Amino acid sequence: MSQNRAVPRRSVVAGAGALGVAATLAACSSYGDDGSDSATTTASTAAATSAAATASASAEATAGATPAGTELGPTSDVPVGGGKIFTAEKVVVTQPTAGTYQGFSAVCTHQGCTVSSVTGGEIVCNCHQSHFSATDGSVVSGPAKTALPSKTVTVSGDAIYLA
Structure with a gap:
């Protein structure tokens, strides 16, 4: 039987937490005056993108999941x-x-x-x-x-x- 299921609050909170961590990592990257830390900035941006994608996939999987049992x-x-x-x-x-x-x-x-x-x-x-x-x-x-x-x-x- 197919039906729409609401996303559980736990999934939304987990997704928001993962996005917050990713944003913090991106904001905390240091920038040198000579631009030598551009690799750190790129890595932080990639981490933020990856965390956001993981949180989104987790929320989607949980939304369609059926209870255990x-x-x-x-x-x-x-x-x-x-x-x-x-x-x-x-x-x-x-x-x-x-x-x-x-x-x-x-x-x-x-x-x-x-x-x-x-x-x-x-x-x-x-x-x-x-x-x-x-x-x-x-x-x-x-x-x-x-x-x-x-x-x-x-x-x-x-x-x-x-x-």
Whole structure:
């Protein structure tokens, strides 16, 4: 899926920093009265040009880059107040409030079954009817006694990624 992605602030700051260093190097080159330091001036100018090109290429690469990890699917697959189980990746992603996505292991901590649904703000395992909070993975009702482990998920554009 092709989409425009904003350049992250980190890339802009890094690019501006690289340009600032290059400008400082160019400004700090010394000039002799007889012009004998023209090689230093040329080298500083080349360094400034190279740094600017590197910063620009870095910003362009980052702007089109996708987050590290496995793309799980579109955010539209995870309803507000509900969730979706990605069985192949053994992760469940919930959206307790609009725009807030949480990731948890989809493996029940009771006996290792894969959870089966997300309903009513709870992640449910049908094997033995353990229920977990869709907000933080804590046990709502057993027999499970341990919360579902958290998984790191990120959203970029309209896609969810598992880190």
